[in-house]
Amino acid sequence: MSDIKTTEGLTPPLTLPEDEVRQGIELLFYAYRDFTIEPDTILLKYGFGRAHHRVIYFVGRHPHMSVSELLVILRITKQSLARVLGQLVRQGFIVQHTGKSDRRQRLLQLTPTGVELERQLSENQRQRIQRAYVEAGPHAVEGFRKVMLGVISGDADRGRFRRTR
Amino acid sequence: MSDIKTTEGLTPPLTLPEDEVRQGIELLFYAYRDFTIEPDTILLKYGFGRAHHRVIYFVGRHPHMSVSELLVILRITKQSLARVLGQLVRQGFIVQHTGKSDRRQRLLQLTPTGVELERQLSENQRQRIQRAYVEAGPHAVEGFRKVMLGVISGDADRGRFRRTR
DNA sequence: AAAATATGTCAACATGTCTGACATAAAAAC
DNA sequence: GTTTTTATGTCAGACATGTTGACATATTTT
Numbered sequence: 047m048s049d050i051k052t053t054e055g056l057t058p059p060l061t062l063p064e065d066e067v068r069q070g071i072e073l074l075f076y077a078y079r080d081f082t083i084e085p086d087t088i089l090l091k092y093g094f095g096r097a098h099h100r101v102i103y104f105v106g107r108h109p110h111m112s113v114s115e116l117l118v119i120l121r122i123t124k125q126s127l128a129r130v131l132g133q134l135v136r137q138g139f140i141v142q143h144t145g146k147s148d149r150r151q152r153l154l155q156l157t158p159t160g161v162e163l164e165r166q167l168s169e170n171q172r173q174r175i176q177r178a179y180v181e182a183g184p185h186a187v188e189g190f191r192k193v194m195l196g197v198i199s200g201d202a203d204r205g206r207f208r209r210t211r
Numbered sequence: 212m213s214d215i216k217t218t219e220g221l222t223p224p225l226t227l228p229e230d231e232v233r234q235g236i237e238l239l240f241y242a243y244r245d246f247t248i249e250p251d252t253i254l255l256k257y258g259f260g261r262a263h264h265r266v267i268y269f270v271g272r273h274p275h276m277s278v279s280e281l282l283v284i285l286r287i288t289k290q291s292l293a294r295v296l297g298q299l300v301r302q303g304f305i306v307q308h309t310g311k312s313d314r315r316q317r318l319l320q321l322t323p324t325g326v327e328l329e330r331q332l333s334e335n336q337r338q339r340i341q342r343a344y345v346e347a348g349p350h351a352v353e354g355f356r357k358v359m360l361g362v363i364s365g366d367a368d369r370g371r372f373r374r375t376r
Numbered sequence: 377a378a379a380a381t382a383t384g385t386c387a388a389c390a391t392g393t394c395t396g397a398c399a400t401a402a403a404a405a406c
Numbered sequence: 407g408t409t410t411t412t413a414t415g416t417c418a419g420a421c422a423t424g425t426t427g428a429c430a431t432a433t434t435t436t
Binding site for chain 3: 277278279297315
C-alpha cells in the first residue's frame with residue numbers, strides 16, 4: 047500500500063498510468079454487473095433476489111455451516127439474513143438442524159430442491175468463468191487470480207483461496 | 212467465442228476442475244464486496260448511496276455525456292437515475308447544460324465540488340487496484356484483463372476497453 | 377403537420393440493507 | 407449452581423435502490 051521505494055531496477059513500473067487504473071475499476075464494474083444479470087433473472091421467477099442466491103451458493107459450498115459463519119462471509123446483519131434465510135427454509139430450499147456439539151447452532155444445508163436451484167442459478171456463472179478461463183489460457187488465469195487476491199482485503203478472506211493449485 | 216474445437220494439442224485443458232471455477236466465482240464476489248465497502252462508508256456521510264458514486268464516476272469519466280448514454284452504461288431505468296441524478300444536481304455536484312447540436316439533450320458535467328467528491332470516493336478504489344497491480348506485476352495484469360474481458364458480456368461493452376495497450 | 381426522441385416527473389411497489397430492542401436456549405465462566 | 411456470554415430469532419421502523427406504468431414537454435426528424 048505504502049511505498050514507492052522498492053524499485054531497485056525491478057519489473058513493476060511504480061507509477062501506473064491513470065488510465066490503466068481507471069480501466070481496472072471499470073473492468074470490475076462491468077464484469078460484476080454482467081456476472082449477476084442472468085441469475086437475477088432466474089431468481090425473479092421464484093420471487094427471490096440476489097441475496098437468496100448468495101445464501102444458497104455459500105450453503106451449497108459449505109454444507110452444515112452455522113448461521114454466524116454465513117454472516118461473516120456475507121458481511122450483513124443477522125436481521126438482513128433472517129428474512130432471506132427464513133424464506134428459503136419455509137419454502138423448502140434449505141434445512142436447519144441443531145448442532146451436535148453446540149446445540150445452539152442451526153447448521154444449514156441445501157435440500158435436494160435447494161441443490162437443484164443452486165445448480166440452475168450458478169450454471170450461467172460457471173459457464174461464464176469457464177469460457178473466460180479457457181479463452182484466456184491458464185497463464186492469464188494465474189494473473190487474474192493474483193490481481194483479484196490483491197484486491198481482496200483481509201488475510202482472513204484471502205486464506206479462503208489457499209488451497210487450489 | 213463459440214468453439215471447443217481449436218484444441219489440437221494446445222495449452223488449455225478443456226474441462227476445468229469444478230473447484231477452479233468455483234474459486235473464480237468467489238474471487239469476483241469477495242473482490243467486489245471489498246471494493247465497494249469504503250466508498251459506501253464515505254457516501255453515508257453525504258446521505259448518498261452506491262448509485263450516486265456510479266453516476267459521479269461515469270460523469271467524471273465522460274464529461275458532457277448525455278442522460279441516455281449514462282442510462283446505457285448503468286443499465287437502470289431513467290426513473291431510477293432521475294432520483295440520484297436530481298439529488299446530485301440540486302446539491303451542486305453535477306451541472307446539466309443543454310446540448311448544442313441537439314437541444315433536447317442535457318449534457319452532464321461535474322462541478323469542482325463534484326470533481327473533489329469523485330476523487331475522494333475513488334481514491335480508495337484506485338489505491339486498491341494500483342496496489343494489486345503493482346504487487347502482481349504487469350504480466351499478471353495482462354492476464355487479469357484478458358479474463359475480465361471474457362467475463363463481460365457484449366462486444367459493445369468490451370469495446371470500451373479497446374484502447375489502452 | 378405528424379411521429380419519434382430525449383428528458384422529466386408522479387405514484388406505487390419490491391427488495392435489501394440498516395439500527396435498535398428484546399427473547400430464548402445453550403454453553404462457558406465464576 | 408448461578409451468572410454471563412454466545413448463537414440465534416424476531417419485531418419494528420427506516421432508508422436506498424431498483425422496478426412499472428402513465429403522462430408531460432421540448433425538440434428533432436419524417
